[in-house]
Amino acid sequence: MPEMTLIEAIRQAMDEEMARDPEVFIVGEDVGKRGGVFRATMGLYDKYGEHRVIDSPLAELSIVGVGIGAALYGMRPICEIQFADYIFPAFNQIVGEAARMCYRSNGTWSVPLVIRAPYGGGISGGLYHSQSVEAFFAHVPGLKVVIPSNPYDAKGLLKSAIRDPNPVMFFEPKKGYRLIRGEVPEEEYLVPIGPAKISRFGRDVSIFAYGMMHYYALQAAELLAQEGIEAEVVDLRTLAPVDKTTILESVKRTGKALIVHEDNLTLGYGAEVAAIIAEHAFTDLDAPVRRLAGPDVPGVPFSPPLQEWFMPNPQKIADAARRLAQF
């Protein structure tokens, strides 16, 4: 199987879906001639032309609004928001319109729309190029929220998202774009939206994570294994709908849960996972559910030591998991 980077897998998913279905098109800032600021759409403009890879004005509201309109006419738009930090001008379109269309039309209309956006810090991007926004959208019924952690899942999940009849928010860990590599089969495959995946089995403590933090959690588990601590790592992959079964299965096995995300702590996605565990697995718990997350400050700081302070990393995850294992 060929090995590739996360960004290559994402590009391949879009390429294959555009070749398969003429209704699939891309719209976003610099996605056309430039091939995207991260090169996610590189080569697609030349291959599919300016009508299917559309350079938009710097107006996120219009990118998503155009996408919703096209989707209602049966097309399959992929809207790229250049950085998740810039998604808020489109918030009303996503939450107020796309998420509700199927519900308010009693199933008559649906919005088969994918919104792709790179998220996350650790890339010295400062306050406007580092934020995590998943919790805002995972809160909204009517939206699916997907965050892949490796090339195989990224390709399979993005293809599923494009074929999904309803809006899917697809957030990509930008620090991992070229850092995370993995094998991707040449033949056609899909990864279903919904199921989480136990990516490493262990019996001492469960670590729940997604995106870049899942990559770090696996490294942390490796560190812990050298000390004789067997950490189980669960890649949540799909934040909405959430895979309660896998979460509860894992907690039932280990009795201890650590949830990791780089989004800030308060009312972050970890709060929901913690609540699910508290509600449905209380009598399986052998320790308090713990969260390791970015601190509650208004953004990932630009200063290198402050960014280091903000971001969870393998060492911090291992420390938190070790304390929990020893509890």
Add this chain to the structure above:
Amino acid sequence: MATRVIMPQLGESVVEGTVVSWLKKEGERVEKEEALVEITTDKVQTEIPSIASGVLLKILVGEGETVRAGTTLAWIGEPGEVIPEADTGMSQLHAVPAAAATSVAGTVPISEAARDLGFISPVVARLAKEHQIDLTQIKGTGEGGRITKKDVLAYLEQHKEVAVETPAWETRGGGELFRLPEAQPQTSPPQPSVALQGDILIPHSAMRLAIAEHMTRSKRTSPHVTTVMEADMSAVAAHREAHQAQFARDGVRLTYTAYFISAIVTALKAYPQVNSSWSDEGLVVHQAIHIGVAVSLGEEGLIVPVIKNADGLSLLGLARAIQDLAERARSHRLQPDEVKGGTFSITNHGTSGSLFATPIIPQPQCGILGVGAIKKRPVVIHDAIAIRPMVYLSFTFDHRILDGYSADGFLAKVVSVLENWTEVG
């Protein structure tokens, strides 16, 4: 109420400390904030002030002893005050004069139950209730001496004979369990005195005894009949070949067992009376399908973890469940309720080379399917000889419930699902 003096945590990374010297003797008065004991860690030596005024009733950790942070070091209170007994257990190890203990305890008999167990987590509380365990019997290894889930599971493992009723049965050829019931060890104790010169006596393990009891009871309870059919595994083998890598990416080993269980589930749906239990009032037909899977533990014996609600699982789900249960069975990490409640069972005696066997029914189920070794054999198809991977399936059933006609119908259905395998994993 006596006040407990604990080993403080002298820093984030410091988990234990050593008592260098006690600055007060037992029975001596100490004032709050007065220096009481000198503690050292690998980093610092510190005088710890008393947290209460009163008499130093009892010292539990002697000079030179190293204990975890949170461990009770001593008790302070009014003269003659009773202190929780369990903590004094440790003091015996440190050879504190017994007179000291009695003088403090007075005439009140101190019960073991009075021991302060510290924080009891929800899972520990549940396990204690489910297994009727007296937690004071368990030594805690968690933070501050807390009893952890693992401590409870380790305790259960040690006291397995009472905790787990093992509904296990033996299928490995030639074992003692294939003997007639009369030949089985019954209630009569072993008679080493009649042994021949040079014989040795191997005491029965708890698991061996449980297996013996269950096999005997089953053979006495159900009239066993075994019917055998063969299945062409070409379709399953092709499907497995094509999907193995895909499953492996999800961390799951795709075994033939998953296919057999899937076929059993389909056949049980078509023949619901097979998923049943005999009772004097009538036949209890189970709505849920819980499949017991025999896992060999080598010479130690055999255990049968149960896949609950197997009809709700995909091939991937089944494969994952089998892998998980088998792994945990072999590392003795099964929960007691995971070996209970099966409504039908499967035993894969083919893994040890057996072609077909006559398995014994795990009570109170109606039947068990034995799976032999898959071997390439010449078979006649449309008057031509072909080489196909073939397997013998032995279905042992309770003749009180089923007759040959319906039993063969069920078994034929299992064969047909396997031979026409189309489900997309």
